[in-house]
Amino acid sequence: MTIKCPAKINLSLDVIGKREDGYHLLRMIMQTVSLFDNVTVQKGSEGINIYCNKSSVPCNENNSAYKAAKLILDKFQIKSGVDILIDKEIPVAAGLAGGSTDAAGVIKAMNEIFKLHMTMEDMMEIGLKVGADVPYCIIGGTALAEGIGEKLTVLKQFKETWCVLAKPPISVSTADVYGSLKLDEIVRHPDTEELIDNIEKEEIDILAKGMVNVLETVTIKEYPIILEIKNIMKEFNALGSLMSGSGPTVFGLFRDKAEAEKCYHRLRDYLKEVYLVKTL
Numbered sequence: 652m653t654i655k656c657p658a659k660i661n662l663s664l665d666v667i668g669k670r671e672d673g674y675h676l677l678r679m680i681m682q683t684v685s686l687f688d689n690v691t692v693q694k695g696s697e698g699i700n701i702y703c704n705k706s707s708v709p710c711n712e713n714n715s716a717y718k719a720a721k722l723i724l725d726k727f728q729i730k731s732g733v734d735i736l737i738d739k740e741i742p743v744a745a746g747l748a749g750g751s752t753d754a755a756g757v758i759k760a761m762n763e764i765f766k767l768h769m770t771m772e773d774m775m776e777i778g779l780k781v782g783a784d785v786p787y788c789i790i791g792g793t794a795l796a797e798g799i800g801e802k803l804t805v806l807k808q809f810k811e812t813w814c815v816l817a818k819p820p821i822s823v824s825t826a827d828v829y830g831s832l833k834l835d836e837i838v839r840h841p842d843t844e845e846l847i848d849n850i851e852k853e854e855i856d857i858l859a860k861g862m863v864n865v866l867e868t869v870t871i872k873e874y875p876i877i878l879e880i881k882n883i884m885k886e887f888n889a890l891g892s893l894m895s896g897s898g899p900t901v902f903g904l905f906r907d908k909a910e911a912e913k914c915y916h917r918l919r920d921y922l923k924e925v926y927l928v929k930t931l
């Protein structure tokens with residue numbers, strides 16, 4: 652069975668506190684986009700075997716897809732193994748939930764293959780053990796994520812919008828970005844309620860101008876290229892541009908495909924990993 656696993660962007664990301672275990676309390680608006688990993692899962696004879704077309708992705712127990720499969724094999728005491736082939740299109744360590752979406756895909760595929768009759772809630776509970784973004788990746792679409800990312804409220808689905816994603820050639824660790832965040836130094840928080848209101852009214856222009864990701868306070872200081880990409884997108888008529896998740900990928904929202912294409916071509920002269928996508 653092959654599952655298309657979409658990337659996500661964060662239309663906003665606010666940090667409102669910190670738990671005792673170090674995890675941060677968030678309010679963020681999540682959105683899936685049309686950039687996919689194709690994950691093929693099938694019954695195997697023994698153990699969990701991971702294959703991936705990208706050498707930077709670990710094909711061992713550190714792979715998020717492996718972790719998801721292991722949790723399910725153990726929970727349901729399944730004797731056979733699973734073979735998982737990850738055809739990766741989503742850039743790695745990019746802030747686009749590449750690993751999380753693969754784990755979500757494996758959970759859904761194994762639910763079907765082994766006829767486990769898990770509900771969405773059951774699957775999200777297993778997903779959370781793999782990572783904070785996995786429960787969202789199981790539902791996808793437009794959603795408000797709270798708690799550490801696992802408390803989800805489905806929102807009115809975002810009007811189809813053209814986006815450009817651009818990843819600068821730097822690697823950013825999610826744990827390091829959260830670790831360097833100074834909560835009391837955040838000056839601008841997103842107005843999450845207003846953003847949700849604008850999603851409901853399909854006021855994409857107003858929404859795009861109100862997008863804020865507080866993690867930019869950490870990453871832009873260290874990597875000014877993130878701000879440069881945001882500015883190029885604005886010069887090329889993006890309605891708004893923002894870093895996704897813990898970065899370093901920046902996305903821009905555009906009025907139509909033609910505008911998005913112009914920006915895509917400009918950024919392709921400058922960066923290798925640039926994608927023209929739509930919200931899903």
Ligand SMILES: C[C@](O)(CO)[C@H](O)COP(=O)(O)OP(=O)(O)OC[C@H]1O[C@@H](n2ccc(N)nc2=O)[C@H](O)[C@@H]1O
Binds near residue numbers: 783785827830
């Ligand atoms: C940046 C986002 O992608 C935004 O959607 C997520 O908040 C991160 O989600 P994720 O990569 O699935 O996160 P995990 O794999 O669970 O955690 C990676 C690391 O990020 C930090 N982390 C993550 C989520 C959260 N709410 N607070 C945190 O402080 C923790 O140090 C953790 O060790």
Ligand SMILES: Nc1ncnc2c1ncn2[C@@H]1O[C@H](COP(=O)(O)OP(=O)(O)OP(=O)(O)O)[C@@H](O)[C@H]1O
Binds near residue numbers: 708745748784825
């Ligand atoms: N299936 C997978 N796909 C990509 N990376 C994986 C996978 N499994 C484990 N990894 C490891 O996880 C690290 C983070 O990769 P990933 O692409 O998930 O980051 P991300 O897009 O920043 O995620 P998030 O937005 O959820 O923080 C990589 O450096 C890689 O070593």
